[in-house]
Amino acid sequence: KKSEAWSARFSEPVSDLVKRYTASVFFDNRMATFDIQGSLAHAEMLQAQSIISAEDYAAIQKGMAQISAEIESGQFEWLLDLEDVHLNIEKRLTELVGDAGKRLHTGRSRNDQVATDIRLYMRNAIDQILELITQFRLALLDLAEKHSDTILPGFTHMQVAQPITFGHHILAYVEMFGRDAERMLDCRKRVNRLPLGAAALAGTSFPIDRLRVAKTLGFEDVCHNSLDAVSDRDFAIEFCAAASLIMTHISRMSEELIIWMSPRIGFIDIADRFCTGSSIMPQKKNPDVPELARGKTGRVNGNLISLLTLMKGQPLAYNKDNQEDKEPLFDTVDTLVDTLRIFADMATGISVKPDAMRAAALQGYATATDLADYLVKKGLPFRDAHEAVALAVRTCVERNQDLSDLSVEELQVFSPLITPDVFAVLTLEGSVAARNHIGGTAPSQVRLAIARLRQQLSK
Numbered sequence: 001k002k003s004e005a006w007s008a009r010f011s012e013p014v015s016d017l018v019k020r021y022t023a024s025v026f027f028d029n030r031m032a033t034f035d036i037q038g039s040l041a042h043a044e045m046l047q048a049q050s051i052i053s054a055e056d057y058a059a060i061q062k063g064m065a066q067i068s069a070e071i072e073s074g075q076f077e078w079l080l081d082l083e084d085v086h087l088n089i090e091k092r093l094t095e096l097v098g099d100a101g102k103r104l105h106t107g108r109s110r111n112d113q114v115a116t117d118i119r120l121y122m123r124n125a126i127d128q129i130l131e132l133i134t135q136f137r138l139a140l141l142d143l144a145e146k147h148s149d150t151i152l153p154g155f156t157h158m159q160v161a162q163p164i165t166f167g168h169h170i171l172a173y174v175e176m177f178g179r180d181a182e183r184m185l186d187c188r189k190r191v192n193r194l195p196l197g198a199a200a201l202a203g204t205s206f207p208i209d210r211l212r213v214a215k216t217l218g219f220e221d222v223c224h225n226s227l228d229a230v231s232d233r234d235f236a237i238e239f240c241a242a243a244s245l246i247m248t249h250i251s252r253m254s255e256e257l258i259i260w261m262s263p264r265i266g267f268i269d270i271a272d273r274f275c276t277g278s279s280i281m282p283q284k285k286n287p288d289v290p291e292l293a294r295g296k297t298g299r300v301n302g303n304l305i306s307l308l309t310l311m312k313g314q315p316l317a318y319n320k321d322n323q324e325d326k327e328p329l330f331d332t333v334d335t336l337v338d339t340l341r342i343f344a345d346m347a348t349g350i351s352v353k354p355d356a357m358r359a360a361a362l363q364g365y366a367t368a369t370d371l372a373d374y375l376v377k378k379g380l381p382f383r384d385a386h387e388a389v390a391l392a393v394r395t396c397v398e399r400n401q402d403l404s405d406l407s408v409e410e411l412q413v414f415s416p417l418i419t420p421d422v423f424a425v426l427t428l429e430g431s432v433a434a435r436n437h438i439g440g441t442a443p444s445q446v447r448l449a450i451a452r453l454r455q456q457l458s459k
């Protein structure tokens with residue numbers, strides 16, 4: 001069967017193994033709607049420029065409408081012999097409308113065609129991802145709001161550091177995912193440029209109107225160099241880097257959810273629909289979703305490295321290497337979209353156990369800094385205050401006591417500046433309420449931050 005578009009040049013058919021090796025249709029056909037969209041915009045321009053006739057354009061439109069319907073209903077027959085999504089669709093178009101179908105590729109190459117398809121696909125994916133990040137952030141804001149006053153220990157080096165509010169802790173993630181959204185939005189600007197018109201690499205001898213096609217397809221601009229347009233995939237690399245950072249943030253959150261859910265810690269529970277049991281240990285309820293998300297971060301990072309490595313040795317302009325950009329890119333989109341969707345839902349299924357959090361915050365001398373600050377406010381230089389409190393903590397550790405268990409007289413051994421008003425600063429509530437400035441953990445600041453973020457998100 002002679003099906004290759006370039007077959008007149010060849011004296012023997014491609015071997016079956018090579019056919020399978022070079023074909024991309026079974027993964028690039030997910031770009032079919034964007035391929036058709038791009039072809040229609042190209043044909044519309046060819047017609048407007050009198051490069052093809054109005055009749056040909058009408059026939060192409062009609063044929064593409066039928067092809068879209070066939071693809072949507074699953075009737076379209078994808079053929080390995082036709083290599084990729086572009087040739088499959090073009091071949092079917094010619095079957096349906098004859099010569100008009102054969103004219104579609106005038107002034108175009110698969111090189112600028114595929115670059116256009118990827119950009120349309122990615123623009124769509126980015127918009128979906130941005131929407132999912134917003135939903136996730138809104139769910140986290142609800143959780144933070146419910147727990148603006150809930151106190152838990154904040155950790156550094158996995159050791160109790162200072163009391164914080166759970167709302168404040170969750171807002172840290174809302175900030176991270178906010179920057180992630182900014183990065184995606186910024187990447188979108190560079191994705192949203194039209195390569196069509198670059199043809200194979202040098203442009204075309206036909207009197208095309210690239211700005212017209214850009215406008216039809218909603219691109220902000222055209223790619224201004226034909227060699228660059230068909231050969232670079234930096235926009236996909238950038239997207240994968242932004243995706244890796246999102247997954248990195250999700251992975252850090254996952255790590256915390258897993259720790260918090262451990263019965264040893266018991267700070268939270270995650271709704272049953274996100275967990276599984278053990279086939280042998282009846283007591284188990286495992287945090288599978290966060291664990292898998294942490295694991296999937298590895299594959300998304302791997303995809304980024306794949307694309308970087310794919311690009312680094314390529315001379316200008318197009319090389320077939322670039323066909324390998326799709327699977328890592330698609331896998332990153334799929335993994336990210338599923339993960340964000342699940343996490344937006346899971347955020348609503350986190351139940352907090354304030355008593356366990358509080359009990360943990362009462363251990364580990366979380367208010368030692370507050371005692372040092374108290375002495376500073378009474379005139380002691382900070383370094384001296386730090387030393388006095390360190391001695392007090394050491395004594396408490398030896399006696400297995402908390403700072404607030406000591407009497408005023410016992411505390412005065414470490415500094416005569418201590419008076420009975422000290423006990424107010426040794427409470428968890430006093431400690432968090434005192435951190436009352438922009439970015440601080442005080443419940444009033446958490447509520448202000450939530451209001452600010454809600455306003456941002458409603459825009």
Ligand code: ARG
Pocket residue numbers: 024028084110111114320322323324
């Ligand atoms: N399937 C190819 C890709 O993904 C389309 C471009 C092929 N161009 C070529 N000259 N072989 O990159």
